[in-house]
Every structure is written in C-alpha cells, then in structure tokens.
Amino acid sequence: MLALNNVNVTFNTGTVNEVHALKNMNTLLEQGDFVVVVGGNGSGKSTMLNAVAGSYLVDSGKIVLDRTDVTWMSEHARAKYVGRVFQDPMRGTAPDMTIEENLALAYRRGSRRTFKRGIKAAERTHFRELLASLDLGLEDRLSTRIGLLSGGQRQAITLLMATLKKPRILLLDEHTAALDPKTAARVLEISVKLIEDDYLTTLMVTHNMGDAIKYGNRLVMMREGEILFEATGQQKKDLTVPELVDKFISAGVEVRA
Amino acid sequence: MLNIFAGAVGLGLIWAIVTSGIFISFRVLNMPDLSVEGSLVTGAAVAAMLIIAGAHPILALGGSALAGACAGLITGFLHTKLKIPALLSGILTMTALWSINLRIMDGRPNVPLLRVDTILTPLTNLGLTRDHAIIIIGLIAIIIVIAVQRWFLTTEFGCALRATGNNPHMSTAQGINTDLMKVAGLACANSLVGLAGGLLAQYQGFVDVQMGIGAIVIGLASLIIGEVIFGRTTLLRSMIAVALGAIVYRCIIALVLEAGLAATDLRLFTAITVAIALWMPTARTQIDTISRRVRNKGSSFSDGPRPSFALFPGSSRQKPGKGDH
Numbered sequence: 417m418l419a420l421n422n423v424n425v426t427f428n429t430g431t432v433n434e435v436h437a438l439k440n441m442n443t444l445l446e447q448g449d450f451v452v453v454v455g456g457n458g459s460g461k462s463t464m465l466n467a468v469a470g471s472y473l474v475d476s477g478k479i480v481l482d483r484t485d486v487t488w489m490s491e492h493a494r495a496k497y498v499g500r501v502f503q504d505p506m507r508g509t510a511p512d513m514t515i516e517e518n519l520a521l522a523y524r525r526g527s528r529r530t531f532k533r534g535i536k537a538a539e540r541t542h543f544r545e546l547l548a549s550l551d552l553g554l555e556d557r558l559s560t561r562i563g564l565l566s567g568g569q570r571q572a573i574t575l576l577m578a579t580l581k582k583p584r585i586l587l588l589d590e591h592t593a594a595l596d597p598k599t600a601a602r603v604l605e606i607s608v609k610l611i612e613d614d615y616l617t618t619l620m621v622t623h624n625m626g627d628a629i630k631y632g633n634r635l636v637m638m639r640e641g642e643i644l645f646e647a648t649g650q651q652k653k654d655l656t657v658p659e660l661v662d663k664f665i666s667a668g669v670e671v672r673a
Numbered sequence: 674m675l676n677i678f679a680g681a682v683g684l685g686l687i688w689a690i691v692t693s694g695i696f697i698s699f700r701v702l703n704m705p706d707l708s709v710e711g712s713l714v715t716g717a718a719v720a721a722m723l724i725i726a727g728a729h730p731i732l733a734l735g736g737s738a739l740a741g742a743c744a745g746l747i748t749g750f751l752h753t754k755l756k757i758p759a760l761l762s763g764i765l766t767m768t769a770l771w772s773i774n775l776r777i778m779d780g781r782p783n784v785p786l787l788r789v790d791t792i793l794t795p796l797t798n799l800g801l802t803r804d805h806a807i808i809i810i811g812l813i814a815i816i817i818v819i820a821v822q823r824w825f826l827t828t829e830f831g832c833a834l835r836a837t838g839n840n841p842h843m844s845t846a847q848g849i850n851t852d853l854m855k856v857a858g859l860a861c862a863n864s865l866v867g868l869a870g871g872l873l874a875q876y877q878g879f880v881d882v883q884m885g886i887g888a889i890v891i892g893l894a895s896l897i898i899g900e901v902i903f904g905r906t907t908l909l910r911s912m913i914a915v916a917l918g919a920i921v922y923r924c925i926i927a928l929v930l931e932a933g934l935a936a937t938d939l940r941l942f943t944a945i946t947v948a949i950a951l952w953m954p955t956a957r958t959q960i961d962t963i964s965r966r967v968r969n970k971g972s973s974f975s976d977g978p979r980p981s982f983a984l985f986p987g988s989s990r991q992k993p994g995k996g997d998h
Binding site for chain 1: 846847
C-alpha cells in the first residue's frame, strides 16, 4: 500500500525557473493495485515516482508505504521497500559486473552488506531458474558481464532485480520506451507476469496509450503536477485509444496514439 | 646490470602495494584520488617515528596503514559530505597532509632511520643485501595484499563497493549507501598506500616530506602498463596485473636511467608515458577514423561531391580486404 498525502515538490524554488512539479498530490494505492500513469512531458509523472523512491525530497506532505512513513527516509534506506526500473536500460545494472553478481546485489536489497561471500552456491541455482523463466537464454550466462547484453536483456534483468526481494511498491518509469517495439512488448509481458505472480503494488509510467489501457487496474492522467483524470475497473477497460487521446487533447497535451 | 634490476624489483614490489591502493580508488571506485601523494608520506613518517620511538617494525607498518586510512577518511568526508569534487578533495587532503606530515616528523623535512632495527634487519643479519631482503619482504607483502583484496572485493560489502564505482544509480536503487562505500573504499586505498610508505621508509632508511610527489602518476603508469601487458579479464587477473605493472615500470625506469636519461627528466618521462597510455583507447578510434577516411577518399572525392550517405561513417565503409585478391 502506498499513500501520498498533500505532497508538494518544487524545483528551482525562488528563481524565474520555478516549477511546481507536484501540487498537493493525494493518492492511495491498495495492495496489489497496478496503476498506469500517463501525461505529457513535465506533467509530474516521473517526479511522483522519484518522490516515492526518495530521489527528491518533498517540500511538504507525507509518503507512507505499508504504514511506514518514508517521507524523510534517504533514498538508499527506502530502497528496502522500493523496486525500480528506469527508462535507460544502462541505469539499472552494473555493466562491469556479471549477471549473477548483479542479481546477488539485488538479492541483498534491504539487508546489511556483511563480509560473507557475495554470492552463495544455492543462490546461483535460484538465479538460474529465474533467468530461465525469462526465456531469453540467459540462464547459461550467469558469469557474463552485463555490459555485453542488449538493452532489452538488461532491462529484463533489471526487472528481475527490482522484484527479487518482493518490494512494497514497484516503480516502472517508462521502462520500455528505449526499446524497439518487439523487445518493448516482450519486456512488458515479463513485467506483467512478475507483477501478477507476486501480486505487486505497481506504479507504471508509459507514453503508449494502447499499453496504458491494456495493462493495470487503474489509470491516472496527470497534467502540471495534478491528477487530471482517473479511471478504474470496468471504466478503465472500456476506454479506447481515441477516447484517451481526446482527453489528452482537451487537456491541452499533444500526443501520438 | 643484475644489481640494478634487484633494486628495481624490490622498489617495484613496494610500489605494487601503492598501485593496488590506486586500483581500488581509480578502477573500483572510478575516482581519481590524489590524496595518495600525502598518505604515502604519512605512512612513511608514522613508521619512522614509531620505530625511532622503539616500536617493532611490523607494528610500525600497522601504524602506517592506520594513518593512511585516516587520510582516506578525510578525502571521503570532503567528497561525500561536503560534496567537493573528488579531484579537489584529494588535492585538499594532500595539501593538508604536507603540514601534518611535518608535524609527525617533528618539524624536520627529512628523518633518517639510522642504527635502528627495521623490517629488513632480520634478513640482512642472515647475510642478505638490502635489495634482496626487500624482494622477499615485498613479495610476501604483495601476496597478502592481493589475497586480502581478492577476498574483500568478493564479499557482500566488496560487491557493493564495486557496484558503487560501476553504477551509482543502480547501487542506490539496490539500497547501497554509496557515500559510505566511497568513504570505505578511499580508506582502504589509502591504508595500502600508507603501508607502502612505511615499507619504503624502512627500505630507504629515511623519510622525506617530498617523497610522495608524483606518486599518483607513477601509480597510474604502473596500473595502466600492467593492465595493457597482463590483461584485465577477471578481478584477480587485474589485481595481479597492476602489481606486476609496478615492477615492470620500475624496471623500465632503471633501464632508461642506465641508458643515460637524466634523473631530473624522469617525471617528464613518466607523465608522457601516462598521457600516451590514457590516450590509447581514444587513439584506437581516432586511427580507425583516419584509416577509414583514407580508404574511402578515392571514391568519394573523384566522383564529385561526397554522397550524402557518407555522413554516416558506417554506411560508406568498405570491407577491408574485399577485392584485394
């Protein structure tokens, strides 16, 4: 469960470039909610995700994750509860470390890093099974450097890393936007499978209106730091791409379907 | 001739420890740390003063490592807490250490270690020369250093340290306190440099407040030479390679001095070596670009204006060797 209460975020405070990126944001995600966030550039989608993750501290308001108030918790401490996948496939993995080393790092998210072995033999077997489930042929390449993999493969591994230790909230920030259409579809499929298997509470930002309608149980449209429109359940299922595009256009946002 | 090399290898083994420290800051943490120029002297000064005060030479080395680690902590604090750029943090620490080192040395710029027992004494008492004794001690030291480093860097903590240098965004997202890692890494790196300083003082028989000048460049030269010659495919291999690089570097220096290079020109020589070595990865692409231009010159210029697709270097590229036979 994630709750945002009256969250405000401002950039460049006190200058001519002041941007009120989130305005009195209020939202509540129940356990297992899969919320798709859409909106134009600068609408505050990414700011909201970054505020939840702790990359930016908020000006005011409160962020609660499963009854833990995380508003003033540092980003790395908050990572205990948060799984993240970034838009840039290069950002989510350490390129000079091997696949198994990256997974082992993620497996210790939220625990103290001790002077025990970095990877245990039993973990290797576990990782191999997880990689096999991705169906990308990575299960036999545990000791391959991540930097040698393609963007799609890296993004799939980042997804695995984000969900390896079940997070209280999974944040997907346009995580398929940098991939070719076929790979993007495959990575999205993997995401949905991981989310459904573990019943993960998820916030996913996307620019693809088709995906926004197809996936998730709630849809949120943002503009200028506020929620403009929200659809849930049947109402969301009944949405069509042209309708959604119309809503965008009437809100003064330019989009391509 | 052999004598020159005995000295070079002995000195190289001590510098191999410095290079192992620089490997942690420069390669693992991806951070150029200039504080080594100061922490090397700090380690040497602490060892010398402890030995003069009657401490056991090995205990003195412990003091050197500890003092070096403190220097690393200061650089780490400046960089992570005060958010001063890494390069500048190192320079600040190095500058401050100059004064601190003189304090440790009782205000004297040079402290000789005369008529005292050093770590070499048990071996020289057996009839070994100082050069041979330091080879044995240096070899034992570097093997211990590499073994410990290899163990450390594959622990959970060590993996987190490597991830921090490799991708800080990912590290934070995986719950790693990257600031803590940077401080810890800099402390480790400088403790090794301090340890090397302690050995150097005992081998040379003196501490000079100037002895650290150029240490970072010598360390980088050794590191790069080692990586180029011995490869860096695995972690262990890289660590052995950079240690060997330090020995090769010392041998090269011994050779060029023997060939008649003035000792005062050494730093120029080292700086040029490092500049060329750092340029190498870029040089490869530059040479490749030039050769592609030369290869394509005939077709694109003789046929009038360059075809527009030549804007994309890849598309107008001719396969080398096609039509040659």
